[in-house]
Amino acid sequence: MLEESRIIAGRWEGVWAGASEPAFQVVHQARELPGLACDGLGDGRWRLSLPIPVELLSDGVQTFLLQADGERVGHFTILSGQPLEADLRAELDLLRAELDLLKRAFRRLCVETAG
Incomplete structure (x- = not known):
């Protein structure tokens, strides 16, 4: 379960609660984004971190999906421009x-x- 999610200094950060280290992908417009880091916090919690590529930011709404085994388990959205x-x-x-x-x-x- 995704407990927290925020964007700070061009990075998306989230905290995942689960029994084992998650195997996640972040997908934007059917393309997997590189650079997702996963660090253990203890007690079955994991800090996820992903730099948001600036080339993906444009006018409108951009939605990024957090997936595990092809299933959506979370998301974050960026609204920018006009x-x-x-x-x-x-x-x-x-x-x-x-x-x-x-x-x-x-x-x-x-x-x-x-x-």
């Missing part, structure tokens, strides 16, 4: 606003029909 029209954060804000509107309408309907 704001995206379909930015997921903006979409989430719109969904929250719509949900609040629906909740108010439902509550009003419940009050009106209860009396």
Whole structure:
């Protein structure tokens, strides 16, 4: 299980909890990235570290998958450049606003029909 994940100084770092040393790959657009380091921390925990290649950073959303035996076990995402029209954060804000509107309408309907 991936316990922690962060990006600092151009490196992705994560902490994995598992019984034995993991055999991971980090994949970006179906290409495995070189340089993933794995260091034991004790108690079945492992620090993973990967330099993020600058040539992969461009406008938009870049998603990096952490895989073990072809199965996704984690990921990290980098958003950079011009704001995206379909930015997921903006979409989430719109969904929250719509949900609040629906909740108010439902509550009003419940009050009106209860009396």
